[in-house]
Amino acid sequence: MILTQCAVCAAPLGLSLGKKCGRCSTRYCGPECQVQHWKEGGHDQLCKPMKKAGGAEQYNANKKYTEAVTVAAEACAEDTKGQTCYICTQAVHWKTKEGLVRGCSCRGTAGFAHVSCLAEEAKVLMDEAEENNLGYDAMTERWRRRYKCSLCEQDYHGVVACALGWACWKTYVGRPETAELRSFAMKLLGLGLCAAKHYADALSVQEAHLSLLRRIGAPEDSILGMQTNLSSTYGQLGRDEEALSMKRDVYSGHLKLYGAQNRHTFIPANNYATSLISLERFEEAKVLLRKTMPVARRVLGEGCEATLIIRLNYAKAFYRDTGATHDDLREAVTTLEELETTARRVLGGSYPTTVTIEASLQDARAALRAREAPEVLQTADDLAAHFDSL
Incomplete structure (x- = not known):
């Protein structure tokens, strides 16, 4: 933190x-x-x-970064055995002596790197962009290298994302509070801590960041984005009512700013639906997702991770509902089977969203079997009663 x-x-x-x-x-x-x-x-x-x-905050960031890199390299050790970094071409980093990581959707021999190499490459790109006063689009594209693999174009996840979050924070923590890159780095650190399931630490970072944005008079969309991340962390910590209230406000805010057809509204809508499902308000979640799904599929595409997650939650709203019909459960299973195939093709089998879809598919199948089982037992009882009467 x-x-x-x-x-x-x-x-x-x-x-x-x-x-x-x-x-x-x-x-x-x-x-x-x-x-x-x-x-x-x-x-x-x-x-x-x-x-x-450079001061206590910089000292703490450096220390936490080193710890996070060690954790990430150890977690990836089996996967990276015998490989080399695609940036420096070495197995062990020449200076830090750290091992390799791979926390994206790359497969085969692609995507192995040192966190230090990834962080340094991203820093160089941003330094060049600042020095040459590149425009917003160019800056945004280069910033993505802080959290997105340049080879497979998917976000880093788990402890690798956490290490990259600390790498980013230690790079920009020394800048003034009003500096845009410092704010972006704080946001990325919070997301990285969440990716590694350090939710209590993430909460501390995100609450501080939201307070900062309000104090410096940040634009409304920046505040809404921070509230989106914070509300998800509330949910992960079991603070469901707080999460629901904030997600509802964030969704309403995005609707006013962008409208229902804009890609910026899809994630807040999905986050709001997630909280509704957690609180077993399934019908409300279904209504919301029925409006969001078709637009997301058209605008983002079937293979976009956001589309997959929205459809995943729609299936959850059916199979977690004890009042779901047999047809509802069958639809949930069919949807999740389709999602699993797409996620494996686009994201890979080890990617967190793919793993979540697979786990949900197992839960949906179990719910369907449980619904079908009483019918089978009733038939067996009827048969037994029939033979007893003979």
């Missing part, structure tokens, strides 16, 4: 409250905690290294 709490008592400070060390900017709720940290918490030993690294 980023430093939003007192280093001694963990009192919440957000991004602007409290007191800072004059040398390294370590944050405290007040002078008492600062004195205690110097005398008893080891700050007298850490202050100089923190200052040398």
